[in-house]
Amino acid sequence: DRAGNEAVLDSMQAADLLPEYSRDGLPPQPLVEGSDCYVPNGDYDGPEVLATSGSIITITAIDLAAPDSVTSVCLNGYASGYYMSVENLYLTTSAEGDRTLIHKIALNGGQPQYRGSGEVIGYLGTASPSFLMSEHEGDLRVVSSVWGDDIFPIPLMPDAENAAPAAPEEEIRGRHHLTVLRENPDAARLELVARLPNDARPAHIGKPGEDLYAARFVGDRAYLVTFEVIDPLYVLDLADPQDPRIAGELELPGFSTLLQPLGASLLLGVGQEVPPDTGLTQGVKIALFDVANLGDPVELGSDIVGKRGSYSPALGDHHALTLLENDGGYRLAVPISRHAFLQPGGNPADPWTWYGWSDSALYQYSVDTAAGTLRRVGTLVSEQRSEGQEWPLRDLYRSRSVIHDDAVYFLLQNSADVLSALWGE
Numbered sequence: 001d002r003a004g005n006e007a008v009l010d011s012m013q014a015a016d017l018l019p020e021y022s023r024d025g026l027p028p029q030p031l032v033e034g035s036d037c038y039v040p041n042g043d044y045d046g047p048e049v050l051a052t053s054g055s056i057i058t059i060t061a062i063d064l065a066a067p068d069s070v071t072s073v074c075l076n077g078y079a080s081g082y083y084m085s086v087e088n089l090y091l092t093t094s095a096e097g098d099r100t101l102i103h104k105i106a107l108n109g110g111q112p113q114y115r116g117s118g119e120v121i122g123y124l125g126t127a128s129p130s131f132l133m134s135e136h137e138g139d140l141r142v143v144s145s146v147w148g149d150d151i152f153p154i155p156l157m158p159d160a161e162n163a164a165p166a167a168p169e170e171e172i173r174g175r176h177h178l179t180v181l182r183e184n185p186d187a188a189r190l191e192l193v194a195r196l197p198n199d200a201r202p203a204h205i206g207k208p209g210e211d212l213y214a215a216r217f218v219g220d221r222a223y224l225v226t227f228e229v230i231d232p233l234y235v236l237d238l239a240d241p242q243d244p245r246i247a248g249e250l251e252l253p254g255f256s257t258l259l260q261p262l263g264a265s266l267l268l269g270v271g272q273e274v275p276p277d278t279g280l281t282q283g284v285k286i287a288l289f290d291v292a293n294l295g296d297p298v299e300l301g302s303d304i305v306g307k308r309g310s311y312s313p314a315l316g317d318h319h320a321l322t323l324l325e326n327d328g329g330y331r332l333a334v335p336i337s338r339h340a341f342l343q344p345g346g347n348p349a350d351p352w353t354w355y356g357w358s359d360s361a362l363y364q365y366s367v368d369t370a371a372g373t374l375r376r377v378g379t380l381v382s383e384q385r386s387e388g389q390e391w392p393l394r395d396l397y398r399s400r401s402v403i404h405d406d407a408v409y410f411l412l413q414n415s416a417d418v419l420s421a422l423w424g425e
Contacts, residue, residue, distance in 0.1 A: 081129030118190025134217030174204030309339030
């Protein structure tokens with residue numbers, strides 16, 4: 001059987017193994033030619049171009065005005081995440097040695113072209129990896145994290161049998177890193193411009209043991225949230241790509257998993273309240289920050305909804321947050337499943353007490369830009385707890401809302417209903 005299979009493979013051409021496409025029921029056409037595919041280069045002395053894999057990544061551009069015009073480029077490998085700017089597509093691949101490979105594909109007005117590869121220390125994870133990357137004035141900025149023990153040194157190779165010597169603290173410099181990469185068109189590489197922390201700026205991003213919970217790039221700034229018990233909000237100054245720096249830091253209880261800029265001087269955070277004396281998550285926290293001063297971010301106000309067990313899909317899905325800019329500020333809507341029902345035997349004095357579900361609603365907030373205020377103005381309730389009911393019948397997962405003038409609409413998954421109300425009611 002093996003010999004027969006090998007004979008079949010020997011008789012095949014590359015075109016037999018490459019993907020095809022069909023339009024309007026016509027015979028299949030090659031999606032990509034073999035000469036348009038990139039494969040790992042074992043003799044390459046720089047960063048590994050692609051991890052060996054049996055998969056093919058195909059980037060295809062279709063001209064909607066002329067659907068017969070199809071151009072593609074393919075990579076023999078797999079992708080763990082991606083980020084797209086206006087002009088380029090970046091693919092990430094987790095690699096051995098606690099590294100992430102990054103591959104740049106230029107879009108070139110509908111003509112995808114491979115431009116080069118680079119790497120960063122650590123991994124980007126799979127939760128919103130695009131928020132961990134940002135292209136600005138031709139440079140790619142990346143936030144990555146090294147996973148391992150919370151103490152130094154962190155081994156680069158977790159496989160004990162084949163482990164390399166543990167890297168010294170001077171090499172790793174903490175768990176979280178900001179890396180700036182720039183394309184070298186002559187070498188088909190994304191080369192290192194700068195990394196933070198570094199010798200000149202050795203301060204770690206995050207305290208020992210803190211995970212990265214949120215990241216957001218805005219122009220020549222980056223906002224990062226790390227957390228273990230207290231939430232540090234870091235403001236990074238990226239104006240000089242060769243010398244990024246931590247410009248400011250704010251510590252406060254709780255954490256944010258979603259950061260949303262509101263103009264140039266305000267930042268909205270969606271996360272959870274965590275009292276520092278217990279370290280236990282409580283209600284959903286909506287917070288407003290003043291980031292006009294790079295070196296001195298300030299929390300202007302916050303609203304905590306519910307108690308331990310409360311949840312919002314916006315904690316992990318930025319599409320759940322709806323934002324509308326209006327005269328003098330912003331209107332925003334956040335779906336929240338509020339847990340505030342003290343179940344029989346529950347002790348409100350015990351921070352471990354898990355509260356039962358009470359209701360689900362779309363919470364409406366108004367932000368006054370000039371005054372720097374955050375104010376809850378209304379709730380559009382989708383479901384309330386009834387006698388004998390423990391869980392909502394309508395899940396807020398993938399719920400969406402629309403703010404239009406003075407009306408707000410609330411749509412829930414697997415529901416034919418569209419809930420509506422006037423803004424602020």
